[in-house]
Amino acid sequence: IFEASPEPLGAKHKAVLRFRTDGVSRMTGIPFKKVKVHKGIISNGEFVEPNIRSANNYSQKVIGKALDRSIWNIQPAERYIAPENFYEQLLDRNKGRINWEHEIQPNEFIGLGSPAISTLPMNVALKLISKLDFPSEYPVAAEFNFSPITVKRWRIAACDVYQTIYYPDTGDHLYRASITGDLLIAEYINPLNLDIDDSVLHCPSNDFGFSSDLCLEIPDNNRRQKYGKIAPIDDAWRKQFQWMLTSRLNIYSLGRFATWRNILLDDLCNDITTIRAMMNAGGGYDLNKAVSKINSEKNV
Numbered sequence: 001i002f003e004a005s006p007e008p009l010g011a012k013h014k015a016v017l018r019f020r021t022d023g024v025s026r027m028t029g030i031p032f033k034k035v036k037v038h039k040g041i042i043s044n045g046e047f048v049e050p051n052i053r054s055a056n057n058y059s060q061k062v063i064g065k066a067l068d069r070s071i072w073n074i075q076p077a078e079r080y081i082a083p084e085n086f087y088e089q090l091l092d093r094n095k096g097r098i099n100w101e102h103e104i105q106p107n108e109f110i111g112l113g114s115p116a117i118s119t120l121p122m123n124v125a126l127k128l129i130s131k132l133d134f135p136s137e138y139p140v141a142a143e144f145n146f147s148p149i150t151v152k153r154w155r156i157a158a159c160d161v162y163q164t165i166y167y168p169d170t171g172d173h174l175y176r177a178s179i180t181g182d183l184l185i186a187e188y189i190n191p192l193n194l195d196i197d198d199s200v201l202h203c204p205s206n207d208f209g210f211s212s213d214l215c216l217e218i219p220d221n222n223r224r225q226k227y228g229k230i231a232p233i234d235d236a237w238r239k240q241f242q243w244m245l246t247s248r249l250n251i252y253s254l255g256r257f258a259t260w261r262n263i264l265l266d267d268l269c270n271d272i273t274t275i276r277a278m279m280n281a282g283g284g285y286d287l288n289k290a291v292s293k294i295n296s297e298k299n300v
C-alpha cells in the first residue's frame with residue numbers, strides 16, 4: 001500500500017461516517033451501530049422545508065452548480081454508524097504493508113507485474129498519464145471542479161442523538177452539521193481553496209438546542225480535506241479513462257475520487273466485487289466480456 005501523506009498520529013478522516021446498509025460492516029467484520037437519523041434545514045436562522053431555492057443554493061454552495069443533492073430528503077432514516085476508531089482499526093490491520101510518504105510517480109504506472117488498485121483522484125491520475133510517452137485516443141476531460149472542506153468537532157455533555165442540519169445560505173461557510181451520539185461535527189465549505197480563518201468556524205450547537213457551555217472542543221481540530229465536494233464530469237469520458245487504466249496498465253480505480261462520481265461508502269462493496277470479477281477474468285477477450293456483462297448490470 002503506497003500512501004502519499006505522512007503516517008497519521010490520529011484519525012485522518014474527521015467528517016461524518018454514516019452508511020445506508022451494513023455491507024461495509026460485514027465486509028470488514030467491524031460492528032456498526034444501527035440508528036435513526038433526523039434531519040432539518042436552517043435558512044435565515046429558521047427551520048424550513050425543502051424547497052427549490054434552498055436546494056439550488058445548497059448545491060451551488062457545495063459544488064458550484066445546481067444539481068439535485070441530499071438536502072431534498074429530510075425524512076427520518078435508518079443508518080449504520082461506524083465506530084469512531086474505524087480508520088485506526090483498518091490501519092492496525094495493515095501494519096507493515098503501508099509505505100507512508102510515497103507519492104506515486106509517472107513511471108510507476110508502467111509495467112506493473114500484477115493488478116493494482118488505485119484510489120488516486122482521477123485528475124491526479126490524468127496528470128500522471130499525461131507525463132508518460134503513452135498514446136491515448138481519449139481527449140482531455142473537462143475541468144475537474146471540487147471544493148475543499150474544513151471539519152471541526154466538539155463533544156456535547158449528556159447527549160446521545162443522531163441528527164443533521166443543512167445550511168443552504170451562501171453567506172456562511174457552514175454547510176452541514178451533524179451529531180453522532182455525543183459528537184458534534186461541523187463541515188465548512190471553502191470554495192476559494194484557502195485556509196479558513198478560525199473566526200468563521202463557529203460552533204452550531206445552538207441550532208440543535210444545546211448551549212455552547214455544554215460543548216467541549218476536541219483538540220487537533222480544523223481538519224482540512226482537499227477533495228471535500230466534487231462536481232460531475234462527462235460520464236462517457238470518465239468510463240473511458242477508467243477502462244484505459246485497466247486495459248492498458250492493469251490499474252483498477254476504486255472510490256469516489258478515483259472514479260470521480262458521488263457515490264456512497266456503501267457502494268464500495270459492489271465496486272470491490274466488480275473489480276474482483278474483472279481481475280479473475282484476466283486480460284484480452286475475457287476481460288472485455290466481463291466488463292460488458294458488468295456494465296449491463298450496473299453503473300460503475
